Amino acid sequence: MASNLLEGVDDFLAYLSLEKGLSENTLQGYESDLRQFLDRLQATSRPSSWREVTAADVSDWIYSLSEEDYSNASLCRKLSAVRAIDAFLLRDRSIEKSFTEIVVGPKLRRKAPFTLSIQEVDRLLRAPDETTPQGLRDRAMLELFYSSGLRVSELSGLQLQQIDLDLGALKVFGKGSKERVCPMGSKAVAAMDNYLRNARPALVKAKTGSAVFLSARGTAISRKTVWFLVKKYTQAAGIDKPVKPHMLRHSFATHLLTGGADLRIIQELLGHADISTTQIYTTVEAERTRSAHEEFHPRSREMGTGL
Missing domain, CATH: 1.10.150 (DNA polymerase; domain 1)
Structure with missing residues (x-):
């Protein structure tokens, strides 16, 4: 003690x-x-x-x-x-009574996460130059990021043995080493297959390990590089929005919710331990609905008196 x-x-x-x-x-x-x-x-x-x-x-x-x-x-x-x-x-019995039980903390109003529209995501995914090994890598990386809702650390740390293209799925070890299986969409599978066959071999060096996404030095791509590339391609796609590290992960969850997916399924796909963490995405959908109402409903728009 x-x-x-x-x-x-x-x-x-x-x-x-x-x-x-x-x-x-x-x-x-x-x-x-x-x-x-x-x-x-x-x-x-x-x-x-x-x-x-x-x-x-x-x-x-x-x-x-x-x-x-x-x-x-x-x-x-x-x-x-x-x-x-x-x-x-x-x-641990190092103390006999709690010193935080009666402490009242500040009220936290969680902000809705930053997301892209489906059209913006499509432009972003098409931004890399697929005539180069790096471009094929980046296209595959972005497709997988959006298709499977991975964390940036999970994406950069992905190993070859975690991927099964035949099943269209990958095994992920998230926070606290918790394991989950994430499906890959058909476009992500195609992009990954193209990268692994035609681009990754060109990036392999003598000491390259089993990391999926490789830098020009043949080492595993870093989280910082992933963030840099997302920012680079966001600008190249003409998307005038601030870039966040988990932008595509947030977009993945929001678009699933908008499409009618159950919140519990989204929780499982994201690897959230608590459903309350996933519920933040309902705020995004609620704000989108409210904006549409304000824009299109005649009783929400500012109208003249008609006099």
Whole structure:
């Protein structure tokens, strides 16, 4: 059992890594938020052990951050990190009672994710120059990104053994190493087959492994490069919208919902652990419906008096 503040954080991070299998990026996020909380405790000469931490310590910290212009989303994330270590310490019996149970966090209004229209997606997918190996790679990558709703990290980390073109599906290991099977549309299968047969061999180098999408150096393409390429082809397609890392994943989910897919199926395809995470896409559809109503319904449009 760890009562020392730093030891408690280290034990918690080890638990998340070894038992929960969380990614390095997620662990770094937890560590950053928790160390910021410890810095606050140290600055106020407050407790030296977790047993002495109180709800007031947590509330005061969140309130101080709100005065520094942190967004509500950031405040909720930081409070979530403290709640998580609180629950861990209770299970570990390092503390006897919760220090976050009565803490009230900021209300979080989740923004609808940024998406493209079906027509914009079509223009984006046609943007790569398919006369080059890199262009064939990029076409296959974009087709798969949109067709299967992958995360950027899942796309860049994809291995050959995860793909079955005959079945038109791929096996994905998402957050927490959770496995799911994602279907591939016929156009994605065709683009992937074209890339694997006619382009990937030209990108292979002596030390190339089994990564699907290769850089010019023969190494696995990075998440940063995926984001750069999506931005590049968005501009090439004449799409004047801000580019987000998960743009095609969000578009995949929204277009499925618009087409009538069940929310639970979309949750499974996206690999969301909680249905509430998937429900954000209903906001997109609701806003689209409301916009259509305002544009076309005679009682929504501004009308003259007729006098």
